[in-house]
Amino acid sequence: MSKFRERVFSGVQPTGGVHIGNYLGAIKRFVAMQETHECIYCVVDLHAITIWLDPRELEAGIRMITAAFIAAGINPKSHIVFNQSQVAEHAELAWVFNCVARMGWLNRMTQFKEKAGKDRENASVGLFAYPNLMAADILAYRATHVPVGEDQKQHLELARDIAQKFNTDFAERIAALGYGEAFFPLPEPLIQGPATRVMSLRDGTKKMSKSDASDYSRINLTDDAETVAQKIRKAKTDPEPLPTEVAGLEARPEADNLVGMFAALDDVTKAEVLKEFGGGQFSRFKAALADLAVAKLGPIRAEMQRLQNDTAYLDGVLAEGSHRARALARPTMDAIKDIVGLVRQRS
Ligand code: TYM
Numbered sequence: 001m002s003k004f005r006e007r008v009f010s011g012v013q014p015t016g017g018v019h020i021g022n023y024l025g026a027i028k029r030f031v032a033m034q035e036t037h038e039c040i041y042c043v044v045d046l047h048a049i050t051i052w053l054d055p056r057e058l059e060a061g062i063r064m065i066t067a068a069f070i071a072a073g074i075n076p077k078s079h080i081v082f083n084q085s086q087v088a089e090h091a092e093l094a095w096v097f098n099c100v101a102r103m104g105w106l107n108r109m110t111q112f113k114e115k116a117g118k119d120r121e122n123a124s125v126g127l128f129a130y131p132n133l134m135a136a137d138i139l140a141y142r143a144t145h146v147p148v149g150e151d152q153k154q155h156l157e158l159a160r161d162i163a164q165k166f167n168t169d170f171a172e173r174i175a176a177l178g179y180g181e182a183f184f185p186l187p188e189p190l191i192q193g194p195a196t197r198v199m200s201l202r203d204g205t206k207k208m209s210k211s212d213a214s215d216y217s218r219i220n221l222t223d224d225a226e227t228v229a230q231k232i233r234k235a236k237t238d239p240e241p242l243p244t245e246v247a248g249l250e251a252r253p254e255a256d257n258l259v260g261m262f263a264a265l266d267d268v269t270k271a272e273v274l275k276e277f278g279g280g281q282f283s284r285f286k287a288a289l290a291d292l293a294v295a296k297l298g299p300i301r302a303e304m305q306r307l308q309n310d311t312a313y314l315d316g317v318l319a320e321g322s323h324r325a326r327a328l329a330r331p332t333m334d335a336i337k338d339i340v341g342l343v344r345q346r347s
Contacts, residue, residue, distance in 0.1 A: 003180060004142060004144050004185035005038075005144075006037055006038070006144050006145060007037065007038050007039075007040070007141055007142065007143045007144055007145070008030075008033050008037045008038065008039040008040065008143060008144075008145045008146070008147065009039075009040045009041075009042070009137065009138045009141050009143035009145075009146055009187075010026060010030055010040075010041060010042070010146055010147050010148060011041070011042040011043070011044035011047070011084070011134075011137055012026060012027065012041075012042075012043060012044065012065050012068075012069075013043075013044050013045075013047050013048045013065075014043050014044070014045055014048050014058060014061030014062045014064065014065045014083075015048045015051075015053060015057075015058075015061055015210060016061070016210035016211060017061075017064070017210055017220050017221075017222060018064065018065060018068050018210075018220065018221045018222075019198075019208055019209075019210060019218040019219060019220050019221065020198060020208070020218065020219040020220075020221070020261065020293070020297070021149065021195070021197075021198035021207070021208040021209075021218070022149075022210075022221075023068075023072065023221060023297075023300075024193070024195035024198055024261065024264040024265065025148070025149030025150070025193075025195055025196055025197070025198060026147060026148060026149055027068060027069065027072045027074075028072065028264070029147045029190070029192070029193065030069070030072075030074055030147060031072055031073040031074055033145075033147060033190075034073075034074065034075060034078065034079055037145065038079070039074075039079040039080070040079065040080040040082075040141055040143065040325060040328075041069055041074055041079065041080065041081050042081075042082060042083070042084050042137060042325075043062050043065045043066055043069075043081075043082070043083040043084065043318070044083075044084045044134075044137065045058065045061075045062050045083050045084050045085045046084045046085050046090065046091060046133060047084070047130060047133060047134070048061065049126065050124055050126040050127040050130050051115065051124070051127060062083050062318070063308060063311055063314045063315075064222075064304070064308060066081060066083070066307075066314045066317060066318060067303075067304045067307035067308045067314060068221055068300070068304055069081055070303070070307055070317070071299075071300045071301075071303035071304040071307060072300055076317045076320070076321060080321045080324050080325050080328075081317055081318070081321045082318050082321030082322040082324070082325045083318050083321075083322065084137065086318065086319070086322035086325075086326075087140075087322050087325045087326045087329055089140050089326065089329035089330060089332070089333045090133065090136050090137055090140055090329070091133070091136075092333055093136035093139065093140050093329075093332075093333060093336065094129070094132050094133040094135075094136040096136075096166075096336060096340060097132040097133075097135050097136050097139075097162050097166075098129055098132050100132075100162050100165050100166050100169065101131075101132050101135075101158070101161075101162050101165075105158055105161060106128060106129070106131060106132075106158075108154075109131055109154060109155070109158070110154060111130075111131075111151070111154070111155065112127060112128055112130070112131075115127060116128075131155045131158045131159070132162065134155050134158075134159060135155075135158060135159035135162045135163070138159055138187050139159065139162070139163055139184050139187070139332075140328075140329040140332055140333065141325075141328055141329060141332065142183075142184060142185055142332060143185075143187055144185045144187060144188060145187065145188050145190055146159075146187050146188065146189050146190060147190040147191075147192075148189055148190070148191060149191065149196055149197060149198075150191055150196040150197040151197065151207060152189070152191075153189060153191060156187065156189035157189075159187055160186045160187060163184035163185065163186050163187065164184075164186060166183065166184055167181075167182040167183055167184055170183070170339050170340065173339050173340075173341075174339055177335070177338055177339060179335070179339075183335070183336075183339060193264055194259075194260040194263035194264045194269065194270050195260050195261060195263070195264035198257065198260070198261060199253060199254075199257040200212060200214075200217040200218065201216060201217055201218065201219070201231055201232070201234070201235040201236065201257075202214055202216055202217045202235075202236055203217070203236065204236065204252075204253030204254035204255075204256070204257050205253050216231055216234060218231075219231055219232075219293065219297070221297060221300055221301055221304060222301060222304065222305075223297075223301070224301070225294045225298055228290065228293050228294050228297060229290040229293075229294060232258075232286050232289055232290040232293060233286055233290065235254070235258060235286070236254050237254050237255060237258070237282045237286075238252055238254060238255060240252070240255075241279055241280055241281055241282075242255060242259070242274065242277050242278050242279065242280055242281075242282065242285055243255070243274060243278055243279075244274055244275075244278030244279050245271075245274065245278070246270050246271050246274060248274075248278075249270070249274075255282075256270075258282075258285070258286070258289060259273050259274065259277075261289065261293075262285075262288075262289050262292060265289075265292050265293060265296050266292060
């Protein structure tokens with residue numbers, strides 16, 4: 001048994017909309033975890049500014065993700081929903097972690113390489129240090145479980161390395177101040193379900209992404225029913241009928257992706273989907289997938305729209321959530337200051 005109480009933390013960036021990959025890989029699973037855990041869900045706006053973003057788009061994006069969280073079923077009264085920049089402890093702890101993490105560790109981050117592209121010299125320092133801020137998000141609450149999509153795995157491993165190094169570097173001090181053997185838990189990534197990596201609808205070997213130039217590559221939570229159905233109809237497939245067994249999806253990335261999306265939307269396994277559609281043509285399966293996607297996403301879209309028209313309500317949720325988040329993060333940050341030896345005011 002760990003001495004740390006189980007606590008869930010996760011975040012979504014308020015950049016460029018929100019797609020079915022974010023929903024199935026993360027947000028839908030955030031909703032489910034509310035049943036069993038104390039959860040903290042964060043709109044990570046400080047992460048969003050690591051790449052230039054129009055301020056008006058950022059404001060709208062923060063409210064959009066907040067609306068998506070609530071419309072999908074996150075309850076901001078029983079759990080915490082807030083935006084990162086309103087809790088200064090995230091940035092404060094990130095600085096400490098900038099001094100714990102090693103250049104070599106960050107140099108290995110594949111997401112930085114992808115996002116910075118060829119022009120690394122011109123990438124912001126924030127983009128490089130991004131994973132340290134992510135570790136701070138999680139560890140400011142000493143969170144133990146982090147539901148994310150597959151693409152965040154490496155960042156979560158780094159967060160564990162940072163927690164471990166902090167615990168080791170300051171072991172004596174941690175023990176002397178009465179925190180026992182470890183101050184931070186090693187947060188566990190929860191990468192589960194049939195849609196941990198939803199792929200582009202245009203190319204089954206590429207991750208579905210907010211930044212893909214083609215809007216036909218993704219289904220946005222803001223797409224209307226006709227658009228969702230059309231995108232699924234046009235999704236790339238291969239000429240073979242669907243396989244009857246899951247093993248038959250290997251080396252068929254587009255088929256695998258659509259079957260995974262169906263399974264995740266319907267809360268069943270890929271095997272169950274293939275039991276129904278295996279051996280059949282894509283046309284019938286795609287029609288069923290479109291109906292299912294519209295049935296599941298339609299109500300979320302409608303509720304998002306309603307909420308986005310009520311900015312006073314959304315801003316109130318974020319203010320209240322930030323207040324509650326800060327009440328948890330501040331004592332942790334004070335303890336960290338004591339451990340590191342940063343003299344602070346005492347009330
Ligand atoms: P972000 O905003 O890119 O994505 C939010 C969540 O959606 C998941 N995701 C996907 N899942 C399946 N298929 C896809 N195609 C897909 N695309 C995105 C992501 O894995 C993520 O769970 N660095 C994070 C945000 C973050 C964070 C944190 C997460 C900041 N601090 C602390 C957890 C804990 C990010 O950029 O996610």
